[in-house]
Amino acid sequence: MAIRPSQRNNTRLVGAGDTTIVLAHGFGTDQTAWRNQEPALAARHRVLLFDHVGAGHSDLSAYSPRRYGSLRSYALDLLHLLEELTLEHVIYVGHSMSGMIGVLAAIEEPRRFRKLILLGASPRYLDDEGYVGGFKREDLDGLYEAMQSNFHAWASGFAPIATANPDKPDLARDFAQTLAALRPDIGLHVARTTFESDHRRDLPALQIPTLVLQSQADIAVPVEVGAYLARHIPRAELQVLDATGHLPHWSAPERVTNEILSFAASP
Amino acid sequence: MAIRPSQRNNTRLVGAGDTTIVLAHGFGTDQTAWRNQEPALAARHRVLLFDHVGAGHSDLSAYSPRRYGSLRSYALDLLHLLEELTLEHVIYVGHSMSGMIGVLAAIEEPRRFRKLILLGASPRYLDDEGYVGGFKREDLDGLYEAMQSNFHAWASGFAPIATANPDKPDLARDFAQTLAALRPDIGLHVARTTFESDHRRDLPALQIPTLVLQSQADIAVPVEVGAYLARHIPRAELQVLDATGHLPHWSAPERVTNEILSFAASP
Numbered sequence: 001m002a003i004r005p006s007q008r009n010n011t012r013l014v015g016a017g018d019t020t021i022v023l024a025h026g027f028g029t030d031q032t033a034w035r036n037q038e039p040a041l042a043a044r045h046r047v048l049l050f051d052h053v054g055a056g057h058s059d060l061s062a063y064s065p066r067r068y069g070s071l072r073s074y075a076l077d078l079l080h081l082l083e084e085l086t087l088e089h090v091i092y093v094g095h096s097m098s099g100m101i102g103v104l105a106a107i108e109e110p111r112r113f114r115k116l117i118l119l120g121a122s123p124r125y126l127d128d129e130g131y132v133g134g135f136k137r138e139d140l141d142g143l144y145e146a147m148q149s150n151f152h153a154w155a156s157g158f159a160p161i162a163t164a165n166p167d168k169p170d171l172a173r174d175f176a177q178t179l180a181a182l183r184p185d186i187g188l189h190v191a192r193t194t195f196e197s198d199h200r201r202d203l204p205a206l207q208i209p210t211l212v213l214q215s216q217a218d219i220a221v222p223v224e225v226g227a228y229l230a231r232h233i234p235r236a237e238l239q240v241l242d243a244t245g246h247l248p249h250w251s252a253p254e255r256v257t258n259e260i261l262s263f264a265a266s267p
Numbered sequence: 268m269a270i271r272p273s274q275r276n277n278t279r280l281v282g283a284g285d286t287t288i289v290l291a292h293g294f295g296t297d298q299t300a301w302r303n304q305e306p307a308l309a310a311r312h313r314v315l316l317f318d319h320v321g322a323g324h325s326d327l328s329a330y331s332p333r334r335y336g337s338l339r340s341y342a343l344d345l346l347h348l349l350e351e352l353t354l355e356h357v358i359y360v361g362h363s364m365s366g367m368i369g370v371l372a373a374i375e376e377p378r379r380f381r382k383l384i385l386l387g388a389s390p391r392y393l394d395d396e397g398y399v400g401g402f403k404r405e406d407l408d409g410l411y412e413a414m415q416s417n418f419h420a421w422a423s424g425f426a427p428i429a430t431a432n433p434d435k436p437d438l439a440r441d442f443a444q445t446l447a448a449l450r451p452d453i454g455l456h457v458a459r460t461t462f463e464s465d466h467r468r469d470l471p472a473l474q475i476p477t478l479v480l481q482s483q484a485d486i487a488v489p490v491e492v493g494a495y496l497a498r499h500i501p502r503a504e505l506q507v508l509d510a511t512g513h514l515p516h517w518s519a520p521e522r523v524t525n526e527i528l529s530f531a532a533s534p
Contacts, residue, residue: 127509134483134484134511136509138434139432139433139434140434141434142434142435143433143434145434146433146434146436153436154436157427157433157436157439158427158433160424160425160427160428161427161428161430161431161432161433161439162433163428164428164431164484164486165406165428166406166410166413166424166425166428166429166486167405167406167407167408167409167410167412167413168409169413169420169421169424172424172428216401216489217401217431217484217485217486217489218484219431219433219484219511222483222484223490242394242403244401244486
């Protein structure tokens with residue numbers, strides 16, 4: 001008997017309201033990444049939280065490098081989850097890799113989505129001719145090599161760089177912990193799948209109103225990338241947050257919560 | 268008998284040529300920070316290296332929080348050093364806090380300087396109305412608190428954030444080491460002096476041709492700051508380097524060397 005998507009993805013529905021906000025976590029975290037946003041959002045809306053397969057308390061047996069060799073598989077998982085829960089017109093908030101996952105899902109089944117919020121998302125991480133992604137080939141190869149040779153050492157070095165809040169060492173510590181909770185082979189494969197992805201050509205097909213939320217000094221997503229997203233998604237606007245690092249929902253939790261609430265409330 | 272500036276600042280002159288390039292290190296490093304640039308620069312030019320008082324092998328007994336309570340004192344040290352060595356028309360390269368030190372010195376005695384290169388420099392680190400500096404009051408207070416409570420723990424957390432090259436963990440390790448080599452009380456005081464400085468109003472008085480070299484994803488210097496410098500220094504141009512982090516001379520050594528050589532050679 002097939003496992004239900006809601007089980008596979010360790011799904012949790014909290015709060016109540018006419019609108020459902022879906023919070024989709026990024027690489028190296030799980031649904032607990034939204035702990036700072038959850039109370040305020042659930043006080044006004046229904047909130048759906050889940051773990052991508054391979055992360056948190058998802059069904060790890062469902063993970064295979066072959067199936068999850070592209071972000072499209074995660075997008076399919078998301079659509080199956082929304083289908084099972086009969087959800088339509090959701091406000092989808094996707095952090096990091098979940099940004100493009102939401103874009104792909106919303107192109108596939110637009111009726112499921114009313115609005116998208118892309119937080120620290122990128123359609124391509126690798127630089128290209130006329131495109132600043134933030135990483136060069138040798139950067140990425142060096143990254144994979146470090147992950148492979150000692151995953152935990154890599155995690156404790158990467159976490160402070162990604163969180164980029166020198167005055168808040170707790171953020172780096174917390175992120176190092178959720179990174180280290182990944183099974184190393186899965187961590188490496190998800191990193192590869194994400195960093196090697198290129199979804200620039202998908203962007204023009206997205207018809208859902210989209211808010212691109214972009215942080216500053218984000219090692220994974222230079223400001224140019226946020227600008228690129230806003231330029232190529234037909235109904236997008238860009239908001240550069242007064243926050244640094246790749247996890248603004250941790251470093252500037254109230255600002256992110258307020259952006260979500262106000263974009264959800266906008267006509 | 269007064270100690271000579273060249274002794275006090277552990278000065279070293281290498282290479283030969285009609286032009287002297289002065290390499291001034293930033294916070295948390297010393298003259299060894301230029302090890303990647305030194306050979307190529309010294310092959311064509313005379314190169315002056317030194318340690319600011321409080322750093323490297325400078326005369327630590329010359330340090331006092333009172334004297335070094337402002338970047339102007341470092342600028343005076345620099346002018347005394349150039350005077351002792353009878354140097355004029357130098358190409359000055361200042362990293363981080365040494366950027367503004369060079370600006371202040373070149374305003375005071377323009378004849379000593381032919382060109383300035385400001386690498387990851389900032390006239391003000393704290394945000395202000397209509398000005399993005401990158402840090403908020405509480406960020407800086409949190410930073411000082413962390414430095415004070417455990418300087419070495421702070422150094423090992425700050426280093427990867429500042430270097431921001433997840434694929435090159437050696438950079439973070441090296442920077443953590445030079446940070447940890449600081450006497451903690453001096454380290455904290457220099458950090459305060461730098462981060463609390465505001466030299467925006469000095470910029471228009473600088474008459475020397477200036478190259479602003481700016482990295483990406485630099486936690487201490489957002490791209491806006493480089494743009495601000497270029498806008499407010501009368502004869503400045505901005506070059507955003509294809510490099511991340513606050514130490515581009517470490518993470519993209521050849522690119523930085525080439526920029527210095529080509530700016531030195533330009534008419």
